[in-house]
Amino acid sequence: MAQAVVPEVRRKPVLKQEIAFLLIHLMPLGALWTGATFFDWMVCIFLYVFRMFWVTGGYHRYFAHRSYSTSRWFQFVIAFMAQTTAQKGALWWAAHHRHHHRHSDTPADPHSMKIYGFWYSHVGWIVGPDFKETDYKVIGDYAKYPELVWLNKHYLVPPTVLAVLVTAIGGWVNGGSVMAIFSTAGFSTLFVGFFLSTIVLYHATFSINSIMHKVGTQRYESNDESRNSLWLALITLGEGWHNNHHYYEVAARQGFFWWEIDITFYILKGLQAVGLIWDLKGVPQHVLHSKNKKEAAELKKKYEAQNNRGPIAKPEKAKPEVETAEVG
Ligand SMILES: [Zn+2]
Numbered sequence: 001m002a003q004a005v006v007p008e009v010r011r012k013p014v015l016k017q018e019i020a021f022l023l024i025h026l027m028p029l030g031a032l033w034t035g036a037t038f039f040d041w042m043v044c045i046f047l048y049v050f051r052m053f054w055v056t057g058g059y060h061r062y063f064a065h066r067s068y069s070t071s072r073w074f075q076f077v078i079a080f081m082a083q084t085t086a087q088k089g090a091l092w093w094a095a096h097h098r099h100h101h102r103h104s105d106t107p108a109d110p111h112s113m114k115i116y117g118f119w120y121s122h123v124g125w126i127v128g129p130d131f132k133e134t135d136y137k138v139i140g141d142y143a144k145y146p147e148l149v150w151l152n153k154h155y156l157v158p159p160t161v162l163a164v165l166v167t168a169i170g171g172w173v174n175g176g177s178v179m180a181i182f183s184t185a186g187f188s189t190l191f192v193g194f195f196l197s198t199i200v201l202y203h204a205t206f207s208i209n210s211i212m213h214k215v216g217t218q219r220y221e222s223n224d225e226s227r228n229s230l231w232l233a234l235i236t237l238g239e240g241w242h243n244n245h246h247y248y249e250v251a252a253r254q255g256f257f258w259w260e261i262d263i264t265f266y267i268l269k270g271l272q273a274v275g276l277i278w279d280l281k282g283v284p285q286h287v288l289h290s291k292n293k294k295e296a297a298e299l300k301k302k303y304e305a306q307n308n309r310g311p312i313a314k315p316e317k318a319k320p321e322v323e324t325a326e327v328g
Pocket residue numbers: 100104208209213226242246
């Protein structure tokens with residue numbers, strides 16, 4: 001008999017944080033005063049697409065799931081670029097996301113739409129007091145780098161740097177001089193180019209936490225509500241293949257088949273080609289073609305038996321097999 005699910009007690013959102021979050025949403029309205037130029041709209045679109053890559057390729061696939069390797073300096077760049085989205089520190093983001101995978105759609109999940117409803121899973125858990133702190137134990141593999149811990153604590157530094165830069169460029173392009181930074185020329189780029197793209201990024205990212213566990217289809221039995229959706233994959237540069245991802249979370253690609261468009265993965269392949277990152281983790285065949293963990297284990301045995309049945313039996317000294325990660 002199925003047991004009744006008892007949700008955890010979640011505290012109400014903190015008014016101060018709610019107001020701050022609301023104020024950010026009101027910032028683009030400043031364009032009613034400044035107007036907006038073609039350039040401002042181009043900056044908005046560019047900053048949305050560009051920064052979505054760092055959310056998915058950085059916060060998510062690198063810090064939360066270690067789906068590829070890189071150098072220490074580029075790892076800092078990844079964290080900095082991801083944090084320009086103002087979605088808090090990379091260690092905070094990744095630690096909570098690991099928690100989500102561990103307890104997906106159970107009461108301990110920070111943002112389960114099934115248990116806590118749409119608004120809580122979308123924004124409530126972020127503006128609430130229950131998940132404010134970073135659990136450094138969960139993210140110990142990266143918390144050993146002091147520069148990442150510093151950035152995690154001073155998480156507003158990257159978005160502030162970007163906001164100032166965007167305003168200066170806006171002043172220069174719209175107003176003809178960087179000195180126009182403090183005029184409507186600079187501010188219109190700030191309101192539309194920076195703030196509007198940041199808000200759209202928020203809700204596209206949050207949709208993965210909320211509706212990606214409700215809307216779409218399930219290819220794999222991942223023991224949770226995760227779904228696959230093409231249109232969410234397009235909006236989020238590949239994160240819409242969320243059921244694939246919950247089934248085998250360590251892979252650098254979330255579109256498992258060639259027709260599952262995953263722009264983040266294509267960019268990661270590009271970064272690998274120029275040597276900035278390496279060891280992109282793939283999806284093993286037995287995972288790809290299975291329906292659930294049991295079938296995956298059976299397929300694995302079958303494929304191994306087939307591979308060992310060569311015309312010339314190889315003598316001893318078989319390399320110990322290194323399994324990158326388990327299904328789950
Ligand atoms: Zn999920």
